Amino acid sequence: MKKTIFITGASTGIGKATALFFAAKGWQIAATMRNTAGHDDLRSNPDIKLYALDVTDVGSVHNVVKAAVADFGAIDVLLNNAGYGLVGPLETASADTVLKQFDTNLFGVIRTIQEVLPVMKKQKHGVIINITSIGGLVAFPFNSLYHATKFGLDGLSESLKYELKPFGIQMKVVAPGGVITDFAGRSLHTTIPAGQKTDYDNDVAKVWAAFEGGAANYSTAELIAEIIYNAATDGTDRLRYLAGKDAEALYAAWKQMDNESFFNMVNERFGLA
Ligand SMILES: NC(=O)c1ccc[n+]([C@@H]2O[C@H](COP(=O)([O-])OP(=O)(O)OC[C@H]3O[C@@H](n4cnc5c(N)ncnc54)[C@H](OP(=O)(O)O)[C@@H]3O)[C@@H](O)[C@H]2O)c1
Incomplete structure (x- = not known):
């Protein structure tokens, strides 16, 4: 019997590449x-079914999890991938901007896990994979x-790993570096x-230029999809999968240094004071 993966944010990027990678694996x-409009390359595959889901809408998460279980009979793997980036100083972030970031990247994952858990507990198996980032382990300015x-x-994932193991549910984190x-x-x-000048503009510009300069080391979405597939199928208790050479190198450097040395190194690299 074919296994089923439930993916959030499958319209583009890592989510879409993962949908195609898993479909190719049967x-x-x-x-x-x-x-869900368009996406003919996904829609034309008989093993891929599209559903409209916004992770900030609890009703849509509930209904789509129910529909997917009715259609496929099980959810073997949940991939919490939907998310977006937010750059800039904390001081100028509006309350709505803060809330939306948490509502999507964190609360959206919590909502989806809460809906899928009863399904996986009933099945007595499942793998939950949360897409974090090297930025879920190491911090940069702005x-x-x-x-x-x-x-x-x-x-959240590290704690849930303890909580879910007795039910046969594995908890995994895939932490990519830069991805194209x-x-x-x-x-x-x-x-x-928009249009506002801030006290941080010079430093933000320096950091942004450094990020753009590093794009040559970014991974493809297909490489991240392969790492997600390994995490979903390796059957081990491993929690974290660094994804991409840049992420691996940075995390290794961070582990070797004390916090102050790392802070100084990042400041220097970005040309900050
Ligand atoms: N690319 C990188 O360098 C990088 C590095 C580390 C981690 N990540 C993480 O990887 C994940 C995927 O990003 P990506 O690089 O593949 O970028 P992407 O191509 O822009 O994909 C982001 C996906 O998230 C979806 N999304 C955003 N808000 C949503 C919401 N409220 N409900 C449902 N879906 C929503 C987007 O859907 P729409 O099409 O509707 O906008 C899109 O499908 C994110 O969690 C990101 O933080 C990316």
Whole structure:
């Protein structure tokens, strides 16, 4: 019998690449996304079914989990992938901007896990994979809110691992470095209101230029999909999977240094004071 993966944010990037990767391995895919119009490359695959789901809408999460179980009979793997980036100083972030970031990147994952858990408990098996980021383990300047959601997700996952093991449910975290997707384009929001000058503009520009300069080391979404597949199928108790050479190198450096040395190294690299 074919296994089923339920993916949030499957419209583009890592989510879409994962849908196609698992389909090629003989899986069935509940590919969920905010807007299901188009996406003929996914729709034309008989093992991929599209569902409209916004992770900030508890009703849509509830209904789509129910529909996917009715259609496929099981959810073997849940991939919490939907999310977006938020750059800029904390000081200028509006209350709505803060709330939306948490509502999508963190609360959206909590909602989806809560809906899927009764299904996996009944099955007596399942794998939950949360897409965090190297930014869920190591922090950079001017990403404080994004880091808060991804560090939060990492901690949530580590704790849930204990909680879910007795039910045969594995908990995994895939933490990518830079990936060539829409993330740095349409999925990147800023905390600075349009047209507003801030005290941080020079430093934000330096950090942004450094990130853009590092794009040559980014991974493809297909590589991340393969790591997600390994996490879903390796049957081990391993919690974290660093994804991408940049993420691996940075995490290794962070582990070797004390916090102050790492802070100084990052400041130097970004040309900050
Ligand atoms: N690319 C990177 O460098 C990178 C690095 C580390 C971690 N990540 C993480 O990887 C994940 C996927 O990002 P990506 O790189 O593949 O970028 P992407 O191509 O922009 O994909 C982001 C996905 O999230 C979806 N999404 C956003 N808000 C949503 C909501 N409220 N409900 C449902 N779906 C929503 C988007 O849907 P729409 O099409 O409706 O906008 C899109 O499908 C994110 O969690 C991101 O934080 C990315």
